[in-house]
Amino acid sequence: MKHKWHIAGFSSGIGRLLAEMTLAGLVLGTLGACATAQSPQAAPNKVAGTWRMVRAVVDPDGAAKPAYGTRPQGMLVFTTDMHYVEVLTDGNVPRFASGVRGQGTDEENRRAMSGSIGMFGRYTVDRQGDFSGNVVEGATFPNWIGNVRTTAELRLRVEGNRMFEEFRRPDGTRIAIEFERVR
Secondary structure: OOOOOOOOOOOOHHHHHHHHHHHHHHHHHHHHHHHHHHOOOOOOOOOOEEEEEEEEEEEHHHOOEEEOEOOEEEEEEEOOOOEEEEEEEEOOOOOOOOOOHHHOOHHHHHHHHHOEEEEEEEEEEOOOOOEEEEEEEEEOOHHHOOOEEEOOOEEEEEEOOEEEEEEEOOOOOEEEEEEEEOO
């Protein structure tokens, strides 16, 4: 069986079939590109990354005080698969005299507990890429485990390489934390 390969003239056979397929591909590709350009896409996740705490203020009765002492230390990591880990500590909390975590005195344990918090869980962002809420799956303060927090309880705002976290404790005390992007 002989085929005519008159691609230039598209007269018949495989040449015509190839030309029709190419034309169909171009039309479909153009339509697909137009549809993609017109359909709204979600913005990039603004909170994803690693953040270092640079400042934390607790504001009981309108008097701003350091929330994690004069040397706040902490990291907040938001992964692109929508998980987070946050560990915040007071860099001035003294070491335990025993050197053993489970053998601190009542006072050492009280200072360690009140001068730090650690938690992890899942989070969400809205179509603009802004933080929209989280679920606490584990925490050093067990009462928080299972909490679902929306922007009504917890607000995170990204401005360039800075992120600002604001929330209120159950007693109404306002907490404000500032982070800088590490990566």
